Amino acid sequence: MTSLTPWQQRPSTGTEDIQDEVISWYQQARHGRAYIPTMIWGTLQTEAYATVILRQVVDFLGVPDDVPVGVAKRMERQQVLYDGEHHYEVILGEQALYTNVGGPEVMREQIARLLRDQDLPSLSLGILSATAEVGIVPMPAFDMNGDGRVDYELVSCGVEITESAELALHDKAFEALRNAASYGDAARKLLTRALGFWGDCDSASG
Structure with a gap:
């Protein structure tokens, strides 16, 4: 089954309710x-x-401005990385390290955080190099929560997939991405290169 929910229906009271919903998903799904x-x-x-x-999100969708509360909830969600009960396999495209969110200082802090948390027992972090050969067509971001649901965030709506045959295809897709991604020292090298890029940008702007 596939269901679509327009974003403007979900955060109509701001971002807090969605963040609470996501916290619940993460707490319930151990993997x-x-x-x-x-x-x-x-x-x-x-x-x-x-x-x-x-x-x-708030500016684009025109929903009530509760950004500080939403951010606090997103930080609360991150406790699943440290409770010893969860494990997450995450693959970031190399472009994610260079998409400018907030400028060089914000990006430098963010990449440093990835380097710091790369070796967490709860985390398997892969970086898909921009030049990696992947055995599958390019696709948008997706989250697989436990074994029963895949979520997509599109421009105008969220998509939830629960049909078993479609879940199996996502398993196959993730395996192809995993096989092409860099891990360990190779991932650290890509992260360090990105950190240097944002450091150079910060120096140039100064």
Whole structure:
């Protein structure tokens, strides 16, 4: 089954309710997988990065402005990385390290956070190099929460997939992405290169 929910119906009271819903998803699903090609996964975002993202959501959708509350909830969600009960497989596209969210200072702090958390026991972090050969056509970001649901965030709506045959295809897609991604020292090299890029940008602007 596939269901669509227009975004303007969901955050009609601001971002807090959606963040509460996501916290519940993460607490209930002990294992999750996510592929995010162009931005940083929400559960690894710094407070500054998340503030920029949620400000964009509020401004774009024209919903009530509760950005500080929404950011606080997003930070609360991140406790699943440290409770010893959850594990997440996350693949970021290399472009996610270079998409400018908030400027060089915000990006430098964000990349440093990824380097710091890369070795968390709860996290398997892969970086899909821009030049990696992947055995599947390009696709948008998706989250696989436990074994029973895949979520997409599109411009105008959220999409939830629960049909078993479609879930199996997402399993196959994630495996192809995993096989092409860089992990460990290779991922660290890509992260360090991005950190240097944003450091150079900061120096140039100064």
